[in-house]
Amino acid sequence: MPELPEVETTRRGIEPHVVGKTITSIVVRNSRLRWRVSTKLKRELPGRTIHTVTRRGKYLLLATATGTLILHLGMSGSLRVVDGTQPPDKYDHVDIVFNSGDCLRLHDPRRFGAVLWVRDNPLQHKLLKHLGPEPLSADFHGDYLFEKLRGRRRAIRDALLDGRLLAGVGNIYANEALFAAGIRPARRAEKITRIQYGRLALAIRDTLNRAIQAGGTTLRDFRGSDGQPGYFHLSLSVYGHEGEPCPVCRTPIRAKRLGQRTAFFCPKCQM
DNA sequence: AGAGGTACCTGGCAGC
DNA sequence: TGCTGCCAGGTACCTC
The missing domain is CATH 3.20.190.10 (MutM-like, N-terminal)
Incomplete structure (x- = not known):
């Protein structure tokens, strides 16, 4: 959750x-x-x-x-x-x-x-010591991603889930931010340009901020501390939307197993 | 060093 | 209706 x-x-x-x-x-x-x-x-x-x-x-x-x-x-x-x-x-x-x-x-x-x-x-504490920057803080930006991921062959979606690179981003928001930035989840990190990383960093920040404003995402059982569900699931563009039309170009959203977890993307909007 | 798999646990759902 | 198998928002830890 x-x-x-x-x-x-x-x-x-x-x-x-x-x-x-x-x-x-x-x-x-x-x-x-x-x-x-x-x-x-x-x-x-x-x-x-x-x-x-x-x-x-x-x-x-x-x-x-x-x-x-x-x-x-x-x-x-x-x-x-x-x-x-x-x-x-x-x-x-x-x-x-x-x-x-x-x-x-x-x-x-x-x-x-x-x-x-x-x-x-x-x-x-050992659980927190190696965490990467907070995505909503000033020390997180496109150049940081570009420098850290230079020469890395792993899929960008997997890199974004790595807490040592970046703290707090999970599968939902990694997929949503990649959609907003026009980058395919399976794209190798080393292939992404500095300009694209700039866009991605902004997309991550914007996606997280909008989700916080909506009270988070409730897929099954998440409840806020007041017992109310979050409403950001209503704003999800790709996550959980396999086969449905892309909100931008109407091409059906695809789901692909990447590592152990599912990635969602628009095959036309994301390169 | 980096990548990949496994493990922890339960509920919900699709398919038969 | 009931069973089986698969999937899920996370992440430490193990092996290769």
Whole structure:
């Protein structure tokens, strides 16, 4: 589910409800997420106050004075702020309960998500340390892509999914941005010109920004922190639209297996 | 170093 | 209706 826009939508949704709140307890109903949820959380988090809620790539960082809670939503995770008395459902694996009576509830059917507690600088944690630039930041631009991908033979779609190149872009937005830039997903990175990379960087930024504005993309089960789905799926041009007409030229959209995941493109608009 | 495959897990859906 | 197989928004880790 969640790529950068969905995580950012979640961040904005929970921020006003958790900043300044003090944690009273942690409830772990199923500790078997991507990594086992540490029992340290129950000891160390009560009494801590959340100072900030930030995002790095697809990771959410809830900072306290003594450490940071790192949350990842995996493929199917979502976070909601609910009244602590509300009964959990089958996939509500972790609650972070606050002194206000509210709790931050992690729902994750596939359990690819993560909840980690780190005392040191979270940006130096091994999961975050090697992440590439934020696509919405000033240090991400076409020249960066051109320099980093010079001589690389891999498909551009695969390169865009690599968090070490660029943080937070997943399969949906990689495909959508490539469509907007007129570049085929299977195109070898080394064949793309500096000019085209300039267009691609702008397309990535624009696609992500528009998705955030729409509250993210809901394909199956994504819900924002208010329980509402995102609406960007209504704006998807190619992703999930195999056989349907290209919104620009009406040529049927094609789907192609690239590596382990499906790429979508317009054979006429994308070269 | 880079590329490719596997693994983690469940729900939904197409096809029979 | 029910079973089987395949697919899915992520990414660490392994082998070649």
